[in-house]
Amino acid sequence: MTRRLMLSYVALALLVLLGLEIPLGYLYARGEESRFAQSIERDASMLAEIAEESIEKGNLTALPELAREYAEDNPGARVVIVDRTGRLLTDSAGTIPTGSTLAGEPDIAAALRNRTTVATSTGTNSADVLAATMPGSSGTTIRGALRVTYPMTTVTDRENRIWAVLALAGACIVTAVALVAFALARWITRPLRTLERATAQLAAGRLDNPPDADSGPPELRRLAAAFTHTATRLQHLLQAQHGFASEASHQLKTPLTSLRLRLENFEPYLDPRAHPSLEETIGEVERLSRMVHGLLALARLENTATTPGPVDADAVLVERATMWEPLAAEQHVTIAITGPAAGRVRAIPGALEQIIDNLLANALRVSPPGTTITLARAPGAGLHVIDQGPGMPEADRERAFDRFWRASDSHHDGTGLGLPIVRHLVHASGGQITLHAAPGGGLDAHVQLRPAGRERRFQTIAVTHAAAGHRR
Structure with missing residues (x-):
């Protein structure tokens, strides 16, 4: 400027x-x-x-x-x-x-x-x-x-001499104007530069150096003062919100565990006809407990500002596939890895593991027995997790990242926090996530992260899985 x-x-x-x-x-x-x-x-x-x-x-x-x-x-x-x-x-x-x-x-x-x-x-x-x-x-x-x-x-x-004199005088005047203009522009924009630095700090999660409100034009001084007031109030509100989420999650964990134990202790004393209702109640308590854990995880993520670093996508992919194979085998679902190496991507520590875990968990939850989930590494450092599930309608895909939202025809016990956590991890790593219908049925959760090293193009982690109207 x-x-x-x-x-x-x-x-x-x-x-x-x-x-x-x-x-x-x-x-x-x-x-x-x-x-x-x-x-x-x-x-x-x-x-x-x-x-x-x-x-x-x-x-x-x-x-x-x-x-x-x-x-x-x-x-x-x-x-x-x-x-x-x-x-x-x-x-x-x-x-x-x-x-x-x-x-x-x-x-x-x-x-x-x-x-x-x-x-x-x-x-x-x-x-x-x-x-x-x-x-x-x-x-x-x-x-x-x-x-x-x-x-x-x-x-x-004589005419040429006077033109030369006029040109020299004009050059001297322009030089003087440029020097004065530079000093004036620096004075005018000094509050804007401090405001820019303060905005970057606030975007990173903490305002350490408030903008200078004592120099520059009166309008910019008032703007800097208003920004400082707004940023301070916003920080207090965010801290209060994060503190409430963390405190509430911690305080709810113990009563929920106690409630589940008491419900399980009722089973020997109840009429057998009440056992189905008791099991449903225990299931709801378990879902509520998972929801509390999800809220606590989101609160920790939102309170943590971490710089993305290089991650070996291939090693993470193999590691998570190995971890999920026993659970997939119990549901008679096969996990296969194909394709060339995906390369290295930039992500915050532990983010890529959590992203793949959440999306694989959603895929296994809706994959029919006898199907295969294929981890296909495509050219251009792309990864695809493809299942053979029923998929998700377009209207549901548009709301899939809302907290606690679940499709109306959902029949599973999801908490509605899985995809919000995935989106937060992807955005914190500098990437984007979108949902698309997968070819032949299923859901394509397309996660695009930045490449590591000197590469200029984006590497793609596309996770495709089925979700018949269910919420992550």
Whole structure:
């Protein structure tokens, strides 16, 4: 932002300078040309009077001296004098033979008709020259004409110098404006920089350095103060929420365990017809206990800020598949691993294990006997856990990550916290998780994590399993 502010100030200064210096330089150039033309016209008029007097007196020998003296006093100037018929009397440059007729040239012809001509033309060396042609007359009697030419380089050199001075002055002004703009932009954005650092700290879970509310413009100071107040209040609310979840979970664990033991102790004393209801009640108590454990796990995860690190996805996959094989065998479900190596991904410590465990648990819960769960490692470091279950409708997939939510047609004892825990672990590792219908039935829980090392592409862990309207 500092650079953008400084550039805006410099751009504004440039526009102002261009709006002032270009017209000023143009006016100066036109003025120089006008003064130059007036000066040459005045000299030509004076010389024409002297030449006319010499021609009138027949003193033609004085004309070459007159032209030569003027040319010597004004380097670059050239004087041409003709008589009333247009015959050349003298040329200070000596390039035209004396006696040559110049009556056919427009400015000489106009002067012999008693008209003054001042115009710019191209000389013999392709350079612009200013020519002032005057009649040598006394009243209406014309005795000759005089032409004075002068190269325009004298004027253009002065014009170039003034343009250079204006450019140098503009550069100095722009430099000064840039320095002032940089200092001003730094002063303006200092609270924003501290606010940015504070926002990053708050996003990481803790605000250690509040933004600077004592420097910068009043509006930014008020913004920094309001942010600090809001962040402090938000931290207190989050701490209170996390503390309540943790405390409530801990306090509920002991009564639930005691309640289950008491219910189990009732079994010998109940009528056999009440045993099904007792078993259902014990099952609900167990589900409530698992829910409390899930809440406690979520509270611990939300209170822990951990930096993701490299994890060997292949080793984790083999380890978790080995751990789940005995449980899968009890349900007559097979777990198979296929495909090339998946590589290394970035995840917080222990996250990948919990992600695979939760998703495999969901897949086993709904996998029919005699089916196979295939852990297929696809090209591009992708992992797929594919089962042959009934799947999940699209409407249920959209709500599957809501806490405590379970599908209306669910017949299992899930707590509704498995997928929220998975999502939290994935997001904390810098990845994303989405649910899709798997080919041939089942659910594709697609987890995309960042690659470890120097790889630039994302590695994919796609966990596909069946869930017939059930909630993780």
